Amino acid sequence: MTIKVIGAGFGRTGTYSTSKALSHLGFPSYHMFEVLDRRKNPGHLDFWHRVANAPAGIQHDWDTVFHDYAATVDNPGCCVWRELVNAYPDAKILLTVHPGGVEAWYESTIRTVYFTESWQFRLLIAAIPVARKFADMAHKLVWHRSHQDTMSDRAAAIAHYQRHIEDVTATVPPEKLLVFSVDQGWTPLCNFLDVPVPETTFPNLNSRTAIRLRAFRCWIENIQLIAARPMI
Structure with missing residues (x-):
């Protein structure tokens, strides 16, 4: 299997619903939750941590993590969309945008996934090595490299979101690009x-509550994995 769809849209732009939709259409989709699922993908966090600590623009063996997938949306894939476009030249590019606009995207991001930058999260994970590695990866790859350290400044983050959309649309040929909002179905x-077109309803899984519950389950499973390891 090879990547046929590259999601260039930032996280919290309907990416979880879009990921499920793509999988339903026959394009098994990679999402940040795949990184967190260490039972299914035990080496993926290590891979993305190496990517985060390498210089931007470097090509990696992407098939290490994408070999069972035909699409990638959300972080961490969207953070390296340019590299993936070069690695998978036949893939189509999907630019997801928040259906409520840029202001709604910012509020959604700040109130959910940006919690990994909070001191409360850092304190909570201090004694959990795998969680510290995830936080380091997210900080360097998502919030620093992809978002250019803008999230703490509302105006700067919104301007960067808009620049990102302009950058993708200016870079990708129109025939290979879809700018997509989940409310389009x-x-x-x-x-x-x-x-x-399926007869089933388009997935609607990207609410703040759904994301928090899914993330919470992932962290509980990771803690259980750690607890199950034999003590040396």
Whole structure:
């Protein structure tokens, strides 16, 4: 299997719902939750931590993590969208945007996934090495490299979001790009990928509550994995 769809949109732009939609359409999709699922993907966090600590623009063996997937959306893949475009030249580019606009995107991000930058989270994970590695990866790859350290300044973060959209649309040929909002439903996505429109309802899984619960379950599973290891 190879990557056929590269998600260039920032996290919290409907990426979880879009990931599920792509998987339903026959494009198994990679999302940040795949990194957190260490039972299924035991080496993935280590891989992305190496990417985060390497210079930007360097090519890696992306198939190490993407070999079972045909699409990637959300972090960490969107942080290296340029590298992935070069690595998978036949892939189509999916630029997800928040259906509520840039202000809604900022509020959603600050109130959910940006918690990894909080002192409370740092204190909570101080004694958990795998969580510290995840936080270091997220800080360097997502908040520093991708978001250019803008999230603590609302105006700067919003301007950077808009620049990112302009950058992607200026870089990717129009015939290979879909700017997509989840409130558009199946039709534009299916037309873009040349697949039939399903009769089922488009997934709606990106609420703040759903994301928090999913992340909480991932962390509990990781703690259980650590606890199950034999003491040396």
